[in-house]
Amino acid sequence: MKRHPFEPARLISGVTALTLGTGYGLDALDVWDAPGPWLLLALPAGLLLSGITAAVWATIRRHRTDRTDHANRTDRAEEAPTTQHP
Numbered sequence: 001m002k003r004h005p006f007e008p009a010r011l012i013s014g015v016t017a018l019t020l021g022t023g024y025g026l027d028a029l030d031v032w033d034a035p036g037p038w039l040l041l042a043l044p045a046g047l048l049l050s051g052i053t054a055a056v057w058a059t060i061r062r063h064r065t066d067r068t069d070h071a072n073r074t075d076r077a078e079e080a081p082t083t084q085h086p
Contacts, residue, residue: 009054016046 020042027034 007054008057009050012046012050012053016042016050019046 020039023032023034023039023042026032027039
């Protein structure tokens with residue numbers, strides 16, 4: 001099975017969707033009296049948190065990649081032959 005990269009923003013979006021679905025489902029079954037405004041505000045709050053998480057995660061990955069690329073370029077420059085061919 002192919003491994004996928006971890007994406008915390010998708011995890012937060014999924015948990016938000018599952019929570020809302022569970023809340024509305026329990027309300028429909030009369031198991032729990034869900035406060036309407038809270039469930040309605042949970043969706044934008046979850047999406048906002050997911051967006052912030054995605055931006056932070058992308059920044060972290062970009063800085064890791066830049067650092068790795070810089071280290072690889074430095075290693076390659078040190079290993080380059082010093083003699084020039086005519």
